[in-house]
Amino acid sequence: xxxxxxxxxxxxxxxxxxxxxxxxxxxxxxxxxxxxxxxxxxxxxxxxxxxxxxxxxxxxxxxxxxxxxxxxxxxxxxxxxxxxxxxxxxxxxxxxxxxxxxxxxxxxxxxxxxxxxxxxxxxxxxxxxxxxxxxxxxxxxxxxxxxxxxxxxxxxxxxxxxxxxxxxxxxxxxxxxxxxxxxxxxxxxxxxxxxxxxxxxxxxxxxxxxxxxxxxxxxxxxxxxxxxxxxxxxxxxxxxxxxxxxxxxxxxxxxxxxxxxxxxxxxxxxxxxxxxxxxxxxxxxxxxxxxxxxxxxxxxxxxxxxxxxxxxxxxxxxxxxxxxxxxxxxxxxxxxxxxxxxxxxxxxxxxxxxxxxxxxxxxxxxxxxxxxxxxxxxxxxxxxxxxxxxxxxxxxxxxxxxxxxxxxxxxxxxxxxxxxxx
Numbered sequence: 001x002x003x004x005x006x007x008x009x010x011x012x013x014x015x016x017x018x019x020x021x022x023x024x025x026x027x028x029x030x031x032x033x034x035x036x037x038x039x040x041x042x043x044x045x046x047x048x049x050x051x052x053x054x055x056x057x058x059x060x061x062x063x064x065x066x067x068x069x070x071x072x073x074x075x076x077x078x079x080x081x082x083x084x085x086x087x088x089x090x091x092x093x094x095x096x097x098x099x100x101x102x103x104x105x106x107x108x109x110x111x112x113x114x115x116x117x118x119x120x121x122x123x124x125x126x127x128x129x130x131x132x133x134x135x136x137x138x139x140x141x142x143x144x145x146x147x148x149x150x151x152x153x154x155x156x157x158x159x160x161x162x163x164x165x166x167x168x169x170x171x172x173x174x175x176x177x178x179x180x181x182x183x184x185x186x187x188x189x190x191x192x193x194x195x196x197x198x199x200x201x202x203x204x205x206x207x208x209x210x211x212x213x214x215x216x217x218x219x220x221x222x223x224x225x226x227x228x229x230x231x232x233x234x235x236x237x238x239x240x241x242x243x244x245x246x247x248x249x250x251x252x253x254x255x256x257x258x259x260x261x262x263x264x265x266x267x268x269x270x271x272x273x274x275x276x277x278x279x280x281x282x283x284x285x286x287x288x289x290x291x292x293x294x295x296x297x298x299x300x301x302x303x304x305x306x307x308x309x310x311x312x313x314x315x316x317x318x319x320x321x322x323x324x325x326x327x328x329x330x331x332x333x334x335x336x337x338x339x340x341x342x343x344x345x346x347x348x349x350x351x352x353x354x355x356x357x358x359x360x361x362x363x364x365x366x367x368x369x370x371x372x373x374x375x376x377x378x379x380x381x382x383x384x385x386x387x388x389x390x391x392x393x394x395x396x397x398x399x400x401x402x403x404x405x406x407x408x409x410x411x412x413x414x415x416x417x418x419x420x421x422x
Contacts, residue, residue, distance in 0.1 A: 019126075024045045025039055038276070044269075051268060063337065064338040065241075070237075092132050095132075133184070158407055170349060188406045312341025347361055369404030377403070378396070
């Protein structure tokens with residue numbers, strides 16, 4: 001099993017910019033795209049992924065320190081540290097169940113497509129770790145291999161259903177034809193956030209507040225430009241972190257750059273996917289009539305939309321404020337603050353880009369997420385103990401991506417319920 005785990009880690013370790021072109025090329029051949037065209041598509045997608053990763057790295061390395069500066073500046077005193085998704089991912093991969101779950105997830109996905117349970121072919125292998133985290137949670141609680149595999153499959157099925165149901169909105173709002181988002185964190189936050197957003201949109205007074213980037217641009221001119229919005233929000237985050245004026249300007253420009261560059265990187269990636277989508281639709285129509293299939297991609301593609309990125313960035317200080325005032329919360333948001341923009345990927349299009357409605361909805365969902373992350377603390381602490389170095393002074397850890405994820409939390413409760421049977 002250690003050998004299998006090392007092989008899997010080595011393959012995944014080369015990163016999406018290498019693996020994704022290979023996967024796209026193979027998928028293209030399966031869908032009868034000419035080899036030369038499939039190869040060019042794969043390389044184009046890989047180049048787009050390089051650009052997206054560069055911009056995401058700029059986002060996380062800029063917002064992360066600003067969020068941590070806010071934590072230190074305001075002297076938050078909470079007992080469970082948000083270790084962030086990289087630490088939880090490392091703890092997940094170290095569990096005995098992890099290596100065997102990769103082929104199981106792939107086979108189950110293909111099987112569910114064949115029986116028409118789902119339309120999503122999840123090629124986002126790097127985010128399979130969310131499903132493996134569900135299996136690892138069940139394994140830590142019950143020590144049962146079969147039950148752990150079952151929980152991973154249940155989680156996968158739930159994510160694929162959510163991806164299918166939200167795909168039309170994703171494609172319409174983000175302009176990502178033939179794409180769905182089976183990313184575990186985005187799906188879980190969307191599962192709560194979409195119905196909450198619908199309720200918010202019906203509240204008298206709030207229902208009439210229509211603030212999307214286009215509206216802001218019409219009313220405020222240059223201040224409504226996405227890159228200028230990024231500069232303003234970035235400067236606000238830096239100011240809350242107590243940055244000096246030069247560093248406030250630096251973070252503002254960095255966020256303006258993210259707002260400007262991300263849509264262009266996504267556009268490059270989509271150019272590579274178009275021939276694969278066309279090949280898939282042509283093959284399916286010839287065999288099954290008008291049956292659709294979606295390519296499951298990372299929800300990070302959603303950050304190409306200004307409203308999504310703006311909502312995510314505004315949620316950073318709001319999440320910190322929530323952590324202080326929320327009764328029952330013991331989690332100090334930290335490691336996952338910079339990745340909040342990915343959590344809101346399905347909520348924003350459900351609100352048609354209305355930033356006010358999206359922020360209110362996400363605030364409610366994040367409050368629930370913090371309480372779930374608090375409850376998840378002991379299990380995630382066990383999962384990561386001895387695998388990753390805990391943040392200084394932390395005796396217990398959790399995170400927002402996994403611990404604050406309602407799908408994972410339900411797996412936790414299910415595992416605790418059936419534990420006496422094992």
